[in-house]
Amino acid sequence: DAGVIQSPRHEVTEMGQEVTLRCKLISGHNSLFWYRQTMMRGLELLIYFNNNVPIDDSGMPEDRFSAKMPNASFSTLKIQPSEPRDSAVYFCASSPNRGLGSGNQPQHFGDGTRLSIL
């Protein structure tokens, strides 16, 4: 079975440019998480969706960051305009169920996008 698929794997761009990261969930999963990983701050949850609906976006650092789930299997994370401090590895993860109190299922991570903003 295909796991979580992220693209691109690497992105290098100049500050001020728009960056779009993409994620395809595992078939049958209905919860989607975006994480950012840096040496200084570790693994941070940015936002998560359940059944295409954003549930908690309190981790999104600024208005420059936005995330969408246009359908049940796909999500985008957009940074506009990008800044050097946005440089990090961005992971997407999915799990089969995240309804409140419905049980806690393992999250499966994609291979990440290594983003470098010059």
Next chain:
Amino acid sequence: GENVEQHPSTLSVQEGDSAVIKCTYSDSASNYFPWYKQELGKRPQLIIDIRSNVGEKKDQRIAVTLNKTAKHFSLHITETQPEDSAVYFCAVFSLAGNMLTFGGGTRLMVKP
């Protein structure tokens, strides 16, 4: 919100020795505790998890123990091998926050 602390931040052991990593959490309502292994340049991968109705779970050379009263859980790796070298993350699912909170990670180095 949930506060997860992980210790030690780095751990170096000789091949064949055991390694233990401990995490503490703050929310007594937390009920799911996974452990992830992340090799350099790779994605975090789930290696074992435990739920609050169980005190211990084992899978070959790895085991996790949970002490709900003390609010801590530990990862035990026996007979360590060089390929166990990686960063290990604990995580805690809190019903209050309805999300996973990750520990800061432990860099394990197994010396041949």
